[in-house]
Amino acid sequence: MKQFFAFVKKEFYHIWRDKQTLLILFGMPIAQIMIFGFALTNEVKNAKIAVLDPSKDISSTALIQRIEASRYFDILKNLQTQAEIEDAFKEGKIKLAIIFPQQFREDLLHSNTTTIQFIADASDPNIATTLTSYANAIVQDYQQEMDGLNKLPYTIQMDVRMLYNPQLKGAYNFVPGVMAMILLLVCTLMTSIAIVREKERGTMEILLASPLKPILVILAKAVPYLTLSMINIASILLLSVFVLELPIEGSLPLLVGESILFTITSLSLGLLISSVTASQQVAMMISLVGMFLPTLMFSGFMFPIENMPIPLQVISNAVPAKWYFYIVKAVMIKGLGISAIWKETLILSGMTIFLLALSIKKYKIRLA
């Protein structure tokens, strides 16, 4: 045991001496949580639009003012002719064009009906649908006001309550997601590179020739990163609560415990990568290029998993971040206890044991 701690100490020295890396390691999660916590939102607002209004009468102007005043739209351009519409889209600036008929008010008053056309840039289908429905809602509102709120009989009223996140803040969804991404990728990257580096330099031979068991040599490499990650977990949680004003509804020790479990999963993944690769470049390709997008997409924080085709839903189960994301949401935001997440915890533990066992089995004591 004493030998093991001597090794851990050595690893700490390694990390401690490289102040630059240390600074990046601690600064990065802080910067990212801050940036993403404030910047990312799934809401669509301030979308740039163009308006073509040949009629220019009181009704159309009033309606345009209403659209301008809503926080969803920013009128960027007033178009003069039909031909300009396509150009405006191709320049890529506007997301929606609203086209009024030649005689908006006349039509409305005399033939009782008139049509407004919305053209959406559907190269982003999500934004296209959202913007069209927002614009529609504004027109409906205007219509209702015109009608003069006559009470209709047999009305079903809707009373809606948004649970957990009444202000519909993006941070509630993104912070747990970003947390999962940072912990996973940083831990995996750091451990895999740290070990492969010793292989590349040849110092691994020396370590392996020492009387300490090879497994312990490897584990000693992971211990310091576990400690560093715990500091990162602490700083992320502090920022989320005090700067982003996210609640921690559930028990803090449980949340921290789960985070540590997830960190260990990531470290084991890093160990596995390092035991099957020979150069830092390959290790980093696998742990970054190979894992970045799958983690981002299959953890469920960007795209709803239940929308994916069944085979991909099955694949998503193999992504550790998915389970951690679920756990963080449950504990931090919904305030649930261990009874609600024991299954996910068990899965993460199982993954960790599997990864550790596999990397130990794959681990070669003799280098080429």
Added chain:
Amino acid sequence: MKTLRFLLEKEFRQIFRDPAILRMMFIMPVIQLVILPQAANYEVKNVKLSVVDHDHSTYSVQLVNKIKSSGYFLLTGYTGSFEEALKQVEIDQADIVLEIPADFEKNIVRENKASLFMAVNAINGTKANIGSSYLNTIIRDYNQELRTKWIQIPKFNNEPRIQTTSSNWFNVYMNYQKFMVPGILVILLTMVGSFLTASNIVREKEIGTIEQINVTPIRKVHFILGKLIPFWVMGQIVLTIGLLIGRVVYGIIPTGNIGLIYLFSSVYLLTVLGLGLLLSAYAQTQQQAMLIAFFLMMIFILMGGLYTSIDSMPGWAQTVTRFNPVSYFIDVMRMVVLKGSRLKDILPHLGIIAIFAIVLNSWAVFAYKKRS
């Protein structure tokens, strides 16, 4: 010129000698490009709905049936207690709880109005918004049906009505993959390019071979160019493979001139690679270079406009995205591939990326010191 040729020969040999790297460089983007776009679907369907029915009347059953048959909702619970439904939300078995109060039917008939209560899991704001507005629409429809049953609405509408029609340009079928494939391709290209170059010079530093180059009369510009060109070529190959996959697997054929994509990518790759080289000129170890590259990449990707809209970000964040090369390329890809934009439309983007490329690369040449 001759020096450069020898340097290039060296770099290419190094790349081709490491089959592991080569495999990663080409196979990983291919696999991801084939799988990932299918996972990206914002369209909200199969919203899990749990109904709490205290009324059990004809109307409440009719309403529930109407919701069920709309196709957007999966009825995951039909209970008599709100607590139970809320538990379902907690374990993610329900996204929305609809509570139908006792006397729902009676209130509609006798008092002309009744209310429903809806509780939505709002952790994911988009889903909450879209799901609840679907449900609202269905209930409004049902309401309308009820009204027509009770009162005769005149055939001819004498109230002025504003109709709206909407059309979706550039992607008529609202195919999400058309939107994701070009974007994911840009991200993969950026990752491969910047990670590889970022680790490249540092690797020579770590192994010590950089000393050998430093003692030769090779000029700094030549050295940097020697590192840049091979990865630039690799980048264009990855892009070509990606576009082919888009065509074969997803049937995406660029509406605009494909030459424009290559024109942009050739400048864009210089930017990305220049950034990688700059990182590696400053970093001492590959670990360090990778960490910074990862940090930047995460910001570039999440703030690139592929996953969340840039227009919706706060002002300072929009300023940050102006320095994000990824956002320009994603924009250009979308413009050329889907909208068929012309050279003059993408010229502003091209100009900015060219400035990035010049600044980053000259900085990298400047930062690379032959003395350690």
